[in-house]
Amino acid sequence: MKDQLSKYKVVEEYPVHWGDMDSANHVNNLVYLRWGESCRLSYFEKIGIDTSFKSAQAGPILGWQDCKYIFPMMHPDTAIVGVRTIEKQKDRLILECAIFSKKHQRIAAISKQSIIPYDYIALKKVDLPKEWIEGIEKL
Amino acid sequence: MKDQLSKYKVVEEYPVHWGDMDSANHVNNLVYLRWGESCRLSYFEKIGIDTSFKSAQAGPILGWQDCKYIFPMMHPDTAIVGVRTIEKQKDRLILECAIFSKKHQRIAAISKQSIIPYDYIALKKVDLPKEWIEGIEKL
Amino acid sequence: MKDQLSKYKVVEEYPVHWGDMDSANHVNNLVYLRWGESCRLSYFEKIGIDTSFKSAQAGPILGWQDCKYIFPMMHPDTAIVGVRTIEKQKDRLILECAIFSKKHQRIAAISKQSIIPYDYIALKKVDLPKEWIEGIEKL
Amino acid sequence: MKDQLSKYKVVEEYPVHWGDMDSANHVNNLVYLRWGESCRLSYFEKIGIDTSFKSAQAGPILGWQDCKYIFPMMHPDTAIVGVRTIEKQKDRLILECAIFSKKHQRIAAISKQSIIPYDYIALKKVDLPKEWIEGIEKL
Numbered sequence: 001m002k003d004q005l006s007k008y009k010v011v012e013e014y015p016v017h018w019g020d021m022d023s024a025n026h027v028n029n030l031v032y033l034r035w036g037e038s039c040r041l042s043y044f045e046k047i048g049i050d051t052s053f054k055s056a057q058a059g060p061i062l063g064w065q066d067c068k069y070i071f072p073m074m075h076p077d078t079a080i081v082g083v084r085t086i087e088k089q090k091d092r093l094i095l096e097c098a099i100f101s102k103k104h105q106r107i108a109a110i111s112k113q114s115i116i117p118y119d120y121i122a123l124k125k126v127d128l129p130k131e132w133i134e135g136i137e138k139l
Numbered sequence: 140m141k142d143q144l145s146k147y148k149v150v151e152e153y154p155v156h157w158g159d160m161d162s163a164n165h166v167n168n169l170v171y172l173r174w175g176e177s178c179r180l181s182y183f184e185k186i187g188i189d190t191s192f193k194s195a196q197a198g199p200i201l202g203w204q205d206c207k208y209i210f211p212m213m214h215p216d217t218a219i220v221g222v223r224t225i226e227k228q229k230d231r232l233i234l235e236c237a238i239f240s241k242k243h244q245r246i247a248a249i250s251k252q253s254i255i256p257y258d259y260i261a262l263k264k265v266d267l268p269k270e271w272i273e274g275i276e277k278l
Numbered sequence: 279m280k281d282q283l284s285k286y287k288v289v290e291e292y293p294v295h296w297g298d299m300d301s302a303n304h305v306n307n308l309v310y311l312r313w314g315e316s317c318r319l320s321y322f323e324k325i326g327i328d329t330s331f332k333s334a335q336a337g338p339i340l341g342w343q344d345c346k347y348i349f350p351m352m353h354p355d356t357a358i359v360g361v362r363t364i365e366k367q368k369d370r371l372i373l374e375c376a377i378f379s380k381k382h383q384r385i386a387a388i389s390k391q392s393i394i395p396y397d398y399i400a401l402k403k404v405d406l407p408k409e410w411i412e413g414i415e416k417l
Numbered sequence: 418m419k420d421q422l423s424k425y426k427v428v429e430e431y432p433v434h435w436g437d438m439d440s441a442n443h444v445n446n447l448v449y450l451r452w453g454e455s456c457r458l459s460y461f462e463k464i465g466i467d468t469s470f471k472s473a474q475a476g477p478i479l480g481w482q483d484c485k486y487i488f489p490m491m492h493p494d495t496a497i498v499g500v501r502t503i504e505k506q507k508d509r510l511i512l513e514c515a516i517f518s519k520k521h522q523r524i525a526a527i528s529k530q531s532i533i534p535y536d537y538i539a540l541k542k543v544d545l546p547k548e549w550i551e552g553i554e555k556l
Contacts, residue, residue, distance in 0.1 A: 066344035
């Protein structure tokens with residue numbers, strides 16, 4: 001697991017809440033994406049992306065995401081979540097987010113996101129800002 | 140149940156989501172308060188209370204709430220939720236929110252809230268605005 | 279929108295809760311998948327798939343899902359959600375779930391799911407049961 | 418804050434998720450109760466209360482809870498949550514749960530719960546088991 005984690009630029013730990021489990025007795029499928037969202041926000045802040053969702057600077061919009069469920073987690077456990085950029089396109093970033101079970105020391109889910117830079121004042125998509133690219137490269 | 144419902148000024152129906160159930164196989168305790176929150180917002184709008192949470196007009200803050208759990212709901216079912224004011228104090232409203240199971244035609248939970256008028260520009264509590272009192276009386 | 283909806287075998291409506299919105303002032307990205315989950319469960323029940331998650335009969339596991347976000351919804355609104363099978367493979371079903379804004383009469387998100395039949399007693403994947411295929415064809 | 422925390426028997430830390438904030442830009446009122454629930458489960462396990470929700474031994478039911486909201490938390494922050502028993506009645510426990518903002522080093526919310534021992538096989542309330550009382554006294 002440590003080897004797998006080493007490629008992620010931001011790694012955070014989130015405890016599983018009892019209420020994260022659904023009536024199938026596993027962490028509900030949505031919760032993995034909640035963790036991914038929190039870790040993604042930390043990643044954006046480290047890169048220097050504005051996450052106020054109201055400024056003239058480009059902010060991130062989630063255009064698409066997926067999630068592959070590999071191992072069902074349960075409470076009590078802790079999710080170890082890592083995020084990295086896997087592709088830079090003209091008008092979007094593709095992120096990868098991996099979720100590991102700390103208790104079982106194995107991957108539990110893997111998720112990808114398409115992040116679109118958006119001007120929240122002009123209300124339109126913009127090209128990938130060079131500040132984002134520099135931020136990713138510096139990290 | 141109809142008799143009990145008749146005293147509530149705003150009544151709404153919300154389907155139970157499968158994911159609202161937790162690993163004890165019942166609707167999780169928090170979800171009743173989610174329903175109460177949605178119905179309360181509708182009630183505020185009917186009274187004419189500003190719910191933008193950013194204007195100079197007094198907006199509502201939840202200062203306290205409780206919930207008595209009477210009957211455990213499950214999916215599939217529909218929550219029938221009613222809200223009314225039970226007390227007007229100098230600087231707050233006390234609301235009562237009742238939650239019924241449509242399937243079982245019985246009360247499932249009852250919750251009370253203390254709602255404090257707040258000036259979101261000056262960032263301080265204010266006395267109960269006369270517009271709120273009039274709105275409640277008109278409803 | 280009616281034309282688009284007509285191809286879905288199960289269609290349900292879910293009101294947007296105020297608390298479904300996040301601090302970007304839109305319905306949070308996870309909520310679309312919550313709606314999809316509820317509608318999928320209804321679809322399974324209509325087909326005759328066992329959703330107890332504990333019997334010897336094959337039950338459904340979500341192996342993968344994605345979601346394309348097209349139009350950001352807000353409270354108050356109602357989600358109209360439709361589910362259908364778009365592909366039957368040897369050991370899984372591919373479902374499509376479409377989410378429409380009732381207020382704006384337009385599609386808001388589209389999601390696909392890979393559903394794996396699983397024997398919850400033997401704890402292993404099984405081939406697509408013929409009862410599932412018949413159920414889908416009858417619907 | 419350290420002084421205040423010292424009286425709680427179980428103390429845990431939970432990071433605030435970005436998605437825990439609602440459109441009023443604060444942690445949603447329900448989330449404080451989610452944290453309380455997780456910490457309460459840890460407390461039950463430390464006392465030796467069966468939390469399987471299906472055994473013949475008495476399990477806990479939440480009969481009532483309240484929450485006083487004192488200071489609005491935001492992401493990023495970490496909740497420090499403490500639980501203790503404040504009253505033992507013939508047929509129930511009264512717990513107190515305090516939630517602190519780690520960033521602001523101050524109390525954010527305080528919640529009480531009424532916990533009823535329940536026989537999940539006979540499906541009826543039972544008196545406070547002496548094992549629970551001993552567990553609380555030992556802790």
